[in-house]
Amino acid sequence: MSTFLVTGAAGFIGGAMAKKLIDQGHKVVTIDNLSTGYREAIPEGVEFYKGDCQDYSLINKLEKYSFGAIFHIAGQSSGEISYDDPVYDLQTNAQSTLLLLKLALKTNCKKFIYASTMSVYGAKEDRLIAEDELLEPKSFYGVGKIASEQYMRIYQDYGITSTALRLFNIYGPGQNLKNFRQGMVSIFVAQAVYNEHIHVKGSADRFRDFVNVDDAVDAFIAAYERESNHYLDVNISTAQKTTVKQLIRLIQENIPYDVTTEFKGSTSGDIFGIVGDNSKAFKTLNWKPRIKLDEGLKEMIDWALKLKTQKVK
Amino acid sequence: MSTFLVTGAAGFIGGAMAKKLIDQGHKVVTIDNLSTGYREAIPEGVEFYKGDCQDYSLINKLEKYSFGAIFHIAGQSSGEISYDDPVYDLQTNAQSTLLLLKLALKTNCKKFIYASTMSVYGAKEDRLIAEDELLEPKSFYGVGKIASEQYMRIYQDYGITSTALRLFNIYGPGQNLKNFRQGMVSIFVAQAVYNEHIHVKGSADRFRDFVNVDDAVDAFIAAYERESNHYLDVNISTAQKTTVKQLIRLIQENIPYDVTTEFKGSTSGDIFGIVGDNSKAFKTLNWKPRIKLDEGLKEMIDWALKLKTQKVK
Numbered sequence: 001m002s003t004f005l006v007t008g009a010a011g012f013i014g015g016a017m018a019k020k021l022i023d024q025g026h027k028v029v030t031i032d033n034l035s036t037g038y039r040e041a042i043p044e045g046v047e048f049y050k051g052d053c054q055d056y057s058l059i060n061k062l063e064k065y066s067f068g069a070i071f072h073i074a075g076q077s078s079g080e081i082s083y084d085d086p087v088y089d090l091q092t093n094a095q096s097t098l099l100l101l102k103l104a105l106k107t108n109c110k111k112f113i114y115a116s117t118m119s120v121y122g123a124k125e126d127r128l129i130a131e132d133e134l135l136e137p138k139s140f141y142g143v144g145k146i147a148s149e150q151y152m153r154i155y156q157d158y159g160i161t162s163t164a165l166r167l168f169n170i171y172g173p174g175q176n177l178k179n180f181r182q183g184m185v186s187i188f189v190a191q192a193v194y195n196e197h198i199h200v201k202g203s204a205d206r207f208r209d210f211v212n213v214d215d216a217v218d219a220f221i222a223a224y225e226r227e228s229n230h231y232l233d234v235n236i237s238t239a240q241k242t243t244v245k246q247l248i249r250l251i252q253e254n255i256p257y258d259v260t261t262e263f264k265g266s267t268s269g270d271i272f273g274i275v276g277d278n279s280k281a282f283k284t285l286n287w288k289p290r291i292k293l294d295e296g297l298k299e300m301i302d303w304a305l306k307l308k309t310q311k312v313k
Numbered sequence: 314m315s316t317f318l319v320t321g322a323a324g325f326i327g328g329a330m331a332k333k334l335i336d337q338g339h340k341v342v343t344i345d346n347l348s349t350g351y352r353e354a355i356p357e358g359v360e361f362y363k364g365d366c367q368d369y370s371l372i373n374k375l376e377k378y379s380f381g382a383i384f385h386i387a388g389q390s391s392g393e394i395s396y397d398d399p400v401y402d403l404q405t406n407a408q409s410t411l412l413l414l415k416l417a418l419k420t421n422c423k424k425f426i427y428a429s430t431m432s433v434y435g436a437k438e439d440r441l442i443a444e445d446e447l448l449e450p451k452s453f454y455g456v457g458k459i460a461s462e463q464y465m466r467i468y469q470d471y472g473i474t475s476t477a478l479r480l481f482n483i484y485g486p487g488q489n490l491k492n493f494r495q496g497m498v499s500i501f502v503a504q505a506v507y508n509e510h511i512h513v514k515g516s517a518d519r520f521r522d523f524v525n526v527d528d529a530v531d532a533f534i535a536a537y538e539r540e541s542n543h544y545l546d547v548n549i550s551t552a553q554k555t556t557v558k559q560l561i562r563l564i565q566e567n568i569p570y571d572v573t574t575e576f577k578g579s580t581s582g583d584i585f586g587i588v589g590d591n592s593k594a595f596k597t598l599n600w601k602p603r604i605k606l607d608e609g610l611k612e613m614i615d616w617a618l619k620l621k622t623q624k625v626k
Contacts, residue, residue, distance in 0.1 A: 087408055094403060098399050143460050150450055
């Protein structure tokens with residue numbers, strides 16, 4: 001049994017990650033500012049500190065622990081929202097990483113796993129994007145994530161082995177259905193389930209690479225277990241292209257009533273499409289996605305429908 | 314006559330830049346926190362605001378101006394010192410840029426020229442380094458500079474044309490001779506002039522690409538004058554390799570008494586050597602360096618010797 005720090009356990013990916021570790025019999029500590037997550041979403045048994053990861057005084061309180069690894073997942077996670085306050089975005093996404101790396105160094109924690117993002121790449125042509133691609137983020141969000149990756153690379157000289165998982169579009173049960181500015185799948189599923197109408201901001205031909213949250217959690221575990229002293233950045237992607245049109249059709253097929261669609265407006269910092277080469281993930285982490293999009297979506301929609309029924313009762 | 318904002322005019326490069334613009338008959342406003350610069354070093358005629366460029370309230374005070382361009386030169390500028398407080402480094406070097414870009418947008422200022430650095434590249438082999446090289450900074454300083462470059466690239470979508478000048482080792486009269494942690498040339502010249510003894514932290518075979526401050530100022534002017542709507546990052550370098558050994562010999566040759574040398578210790582975040590390809594600067598800015606190192610060094614040492622005599626009197 002080890003003790004792990006999982007930041008952002010009130011959120012979608014952090015929550016799933018914390019639950020996995022708790023289920024494996026480990027002790028989990030989390031920091032979450034509950035800005036988008038909910039107190040009730042934190043899995044049972046997790047020790048909770050409320051606050052920001054960019055807050056020195058809070059991070060200092062964690063010096064009493066001896067973590068087997070730090071999974072840094074907290075942080076503002078929407079390209080669109082990063083336009084509201086780029087300075088806050090820099091603090092939540094880059095300053096936080098600096099403080100947590102410093103904590104790792106102080107407490108002799110040797111492993112650091114980070115939720116980075118496909119947003120570091122920016123707008124690219126329609127082809128598989130590998131990790132050595134030139135980084136030209138289109139959002140402030142992507143800039144802070146790159147800075148974090150660079151910090152982790154520097155800290156390898158101090159004996160901390162970091163992995164930056166460049167997560168593509170993560171979806172699945174547990175995703176926030178109330179935030180209509182974050183997560184393409186959750187936005188569309190929530191609209192379909194609650195409004196019977198999907199409002200798409202942007203073209204139907206845009207495309208993404210959708211990764212199930214359970215597969216993403218497996219990648220975090222694989223990153224923790226890998227044996228190396230070197231910093232690694234790696235795509236967590238399926239290498240499968242799905243257009244917005246295809247996604248909406250899949251959602252419609254799994255909803256037991258008619259769902260209308262409407263295309264209007266656009267989104268700041270949005271990219272037309274990106275699909276990630278995942279051969280490096282297989283090579284370095286022995287990781288590949290297991291869950292097919294249609295199965296994963298079905299499970300997610302069933303969960304969302306159930307949630308709706310429970311709330312109506 | 315235009316009005317320009319030159320941040321960091323109490324510093325070495327900012328001061329030279331402000332003086333150039335004043336000499337051309339323009340109005341210059343500056344922000345400087347005097348953390349390493351001196352009030353007296355700010356050229357006469359420059360309107361001075363004391364404080365940090367990452368301070369919202371200070372930047373807001375500048376909204377009354379209509380700047381022809383913002384030259385953002387302020388910021389902690391040593392790789393070594395960035396290890397003392399990486400969070401401060403991020404704020405001074407990246408958050409400041411965000412606030413100034415926002416100011417440019419608000420005040421309809423279309424041109425933004427930034428003092429970036431060769432430190433964005435990190436440790437590379439001994440060959441000419443061009444701008445499309447993979448960025449792997451070895452210091453926290455380099456990370457903040459990359460973030461700033463990315464912000465400028467994003468702001469081109471808002472109609473602000475930015476240029477990131479990746480400055481190599483800038484030297485010349487006016488460089489701070491009291492800061493022994495910043496500027497290879499000024500450290501050695503100061504030691505030679507004041508102590509008759511140079512203490513080198515690192516190998517004599519390390520090498521750099523030394524650019525005279527007057528040439529650097531010309532590059533800032535050329536960046537301001539260029540006609541394009543696109544973000545540009547560009548090396549300001551001589552493409553000439555000079556080893557530490559050669560540099561010390563040149564200094565010794567220009568000092569009218571014996572200067573001893575000692576090699577001991579090392580420097581955090583130091584790189585072995587880097588020389589910049591400057592063909593892009595010639596192509597995009599029609600810029601090339603005019604001042605040869607031996608001439609520039611002679612002028613700088615004469616200035617330093619004179620300064621010493623004046624102080625002794």
